[in-house]
Amino acid sequence: MKNNYSIETKCVQGGYTAGNGEPRQIPIIQSTTFKYTTSEEMGKLFDLEASGYFYSRLQNPTCDTVAAKICELEGGTASMLLSSGQAASFFSIFNIANCGDHVISSASIYGGTYNLFAVTMKKMGIDFTFIDPDCTEEELNAAFRENTKAVFGETLANPALTVLDIEKFAKAAHAHGVPLIIDNTFATPVNCRPFEHGADIVTHSTTKYMDGHGAAVGGCIVDSGNFDWMAHAEKFPGLCTPDESYHGITYAERFGKEGAFIYKATAQLMRDFGATQSPQNAFILNLGLESLHVRMARHCENATRVAKFLESHEKIGWVNYPGLESNKYYELAKKYMPNGTCGVVSFGIKGGRAAAEKFMKALKIAAIETHVADARSCCLHPASSTHRQMTDEELTAAGVPSDLVRLSCGLEHYNDLIADIASALEEV
């Protein structure tokens, strides 16, 4: 699709153009395998000499179509779908960092990502330094080591709603010859395109706003094509030296900086880990993407109105929404997300943990769920659910105090949402 189309048009029509007499909606290629007339033809696919499909664990046409749309939305050069956002975060790091390597991550990230990095990937021998996203440039630069391979952060952290200064992080990463990886799940490419601010790789949990209907778990990785792996070949042997498990291919030579990262992640990690998205889920994801731009605007409007209401309520201790002028991140949010942030608001009810639980029970529209970012409003108390493996100190460091309630404003009418919140607060 033409690059100069607006993001709205790309949401609706990106990634796929029907030929004459072909389906207008993207076809679901529900097939594990693909037929060839000769072994030589298939051999060329295995050698990555020709592009095509042979087994849906590695690649599937429906998934690739939807990945191509997200690639256009982010303004990247290559992309892939994965089974979940967790798989996307894992692949994005493991594609370039091995046992003995080090990665710097913002401390303000999704709880599942924190666990993946701090516990599971640590067991694999990859060491993470978690840094305050509001740190100075000096502090950030001081966190780098000889073996640092990447810097990771979230545009808009779930659930802390910290806004990352992407340019500050990109500058430090590039000064040390490593890429900046940004999880852009909460902002979505409709509200922020991290590549325009220096990020090199973007990841998504498509489970959230992209799908938007709470229907399909999924993930995505997009490469900007900007990071020059060969210029830092000593740091990235996996991309810059022959892969013996793939017929001696050198990804950065064969596919250039535009394609090397995604080719390696597909040919090597997807082959070995099989964290693939089903074509059916890719189809559902695409239905969500078609209205992403319309929905994001409404999620943001609802959240802004709810946040303002909460801010004026006597039973509310504090409100955190980067769209509020009183918010610490208001200026950064305006810079990186001028059209709005997201539909998630967090706040603390006076009376702490007990009051929060009473309030949530009394809500009629918002259900208690381990989920955010779908059409139906929902709420969560992270300290007693998603983040329960963390100590109080870790919770505070991650920007998730123990009294925090996360409310994901859906697409209902804001008058109904506010009335429901008001009557639930009366119960407290």
Ligand SMILES: *Cc1c(COP(=O)(O)O)cnc(C)c1O
């Ligand atoms: C939900 C989420 C993830 C994990 O995604 P899953 O699809 O649940 O695996 C990663 N990052 C962020 C910011 C998320 O909100």
